[in-house]
Amino acid sequence: MKFSPLMLAWLLPGLAQAAASQDMAALEKLADRFMQQEMAPRQATYKLGKLDRRLVLSACASPRVDWSNTAQTTGNTALVIVCPDSGWSIRLPVSINEKQLGVVLTRSVSAGEVLQQGDVKLVEVANPAMARNVLSNLDLAVGQSMRSGAPAGSWLRSFMVHAPYLVRAGQPVKVEAGGEGFRVLSEGIANGNAAIGDAVSVRLNSGRVIRGVVLPDGTVSLSY
Structure with missing residues (x-):
């Protein structure tokens, strides 16, 4: 069958467009690989939606997938597939069930x-x-x-x-008092149990009761 020049002019753009149309299934596979990588460190399952097969996009050599909203990566959310060369982008719904x-x-x-x-x-x-x-x-x-x-x-x-107690009630402790340009060490007895970073009261050998914070080495620190 021979085509007239007029018929060829009408057919060829359509044929070229069909030949260069993006494979939607390939985009879904790309999105699935993205989700597998994203979910690998998480205790979660996911279910991808489907792209509309009626949608016609120009073929993309290197499409990219990312979260549509990076602040929402659980529950009912979406991915975005972008073609930098052709300038198109499409959303693909995804449902994520996070295991607790x-x-x-x-x-x-x-x-x-x-x-x-x-x-x-x-x-x-x-x-x-x-x-x-x-x-x-x-x-x-x-x-x-x-x-x-x-x-x-x-x-x-x-x-x-x-946190494990580093200082226990009745235990002798060192007390450090310091400020700008000075540091004084003394000793006393802890009045309670305390972990690193906790506040605890200490009765000094002089009989005075002070309150300070437990340091990693067990010293009780006062700041002035």
Whole structure:
């Protein structure tokens, strides 16, 4: 079949456009790879939407994917796929379900025990209503001291732990008083328990009671 010049002039632009149309499935695969990378360090699952196959875009050699809103990367949100060369951009909906994890004791512990790595583990919180005050990171638990005892399998809540006491009631402590241009050292007896950074009162050998902050070496520091 022969085409007249007029028919060719009408057909060729359409054929060229069809040949150069962007493959929507390829964009969805690119978005899926982006989501796999983004979700790898997170305890979350996702479900990508679909691009409208009726949409015709010019083919892009190097499309880029990013969050449509970097401040919203959970729940119902969207990705944006951009073609720098052609100047088009499209949104692709994505739904993200963030798993909520909580710290659980793996054995029974007593008051005053300092938690070790094997004493705790992360477990998915099936009922978010139960997650109030539950620690969500093992680093927040390991090295902390228990305020009271708890059985194995208990959720570890923030009020159940504290930093280990560096100073205890009745313990002799050094007291450092300092200011601009001077530093004085003395000794006394702690009147309470305190961790690094906590305030504690101390009875000095002179009988005077002062209050200072516990330093990492156990010294109680006063500032003037």
